[in-house]
Amino acid sequence: MSIQHPKINLSRRSLFKFGAGAIGTGVLTAGLGSNLLAAEKPPAAPAENDITPDKALQELLDGNDRFVKRKRRNPDQTYSRLVEVAKGQKPFASILGCADSRVPSEIVFDQGLGDLFVCRIAGNIATTQQIGSLEFGSLVLGTKVIMVMGHKRCGAVEAAIKGAQVPGQIGTLLAAIQPSVESTKGKSGDKLENACKANVLAQVEKLKSSSVLSELIKTEKLKIVGGYYDLDTGKISLVS
Secondary structure (H helix, E strand, O other): OOOOOOOOOOOHHHHHHHHHHHHHHOHHHHHOOHHHHOOOOOOOOOOOOOOOHHHHHHHHHHHHHHHHOOOOOOOOOOHHHHHHHOOOOOOOEEEEEOOOOOOOHHHHOOOOOOOEEEEEOOOOOOOHHHHHHHHHHHHOOOOOEEEEEEEOOOHHHHHHHHOOOOOOOHHHHHHHHHHHHHHOOOOOOOHHHHHHHHHHHHHHHHHHOOHHHHHHHHOOOOEEEEEEEOOOOOOEEEEO
16 A cells, blocks of 8 residues: 655745754654755855855865964854854855864864854764755755765774773774775875865765755765874865
């Protein structure tokens, strides 16, 4: 017996109204697709991000260069900016980063309030929930680039390499990283660095397999890249 489900056609304005509750109940997921791509723009937000994906990526790299050279501008970190973005957000970039306390995105990219849409999880893995969040950030909020950012000496990747026996749900993180570890076996160079970078690329490909994100890439509204953060220097290099 087949069940006919009513078609849900949500505008971007409606998505903002539903907010987190809509995401939690699956309404947002049901509304994503070609209809939303052609939907009305979200409510006016203070930080315009009508730039190209390439320009957005360069803004990230320029900010990191300032951080490395100790020439941070600390933009968009004033009280007036806080008041401004309280009315709405329009970040220009999304970051899927590791939960490691040494890699705070706004600091290492020299950005401020309302500039970045950040998802952080140990091992910077693209779980179903992380992908959904990044779909929202790109489709609804309008971010132009997603960077999956791994980092040097990642503890989660190292634990996956060692096959560590861990309690609770920690093992689910290591299981998600394990395929990347396997793909680098036998390769020359540093084993941990190789696995960290392979994991970044694996998560990039996973994000690209999203129907929502792939459509944005196809229409040149989004770019997804991999990055690798050096804990010793603060430098972020692109991974390809």
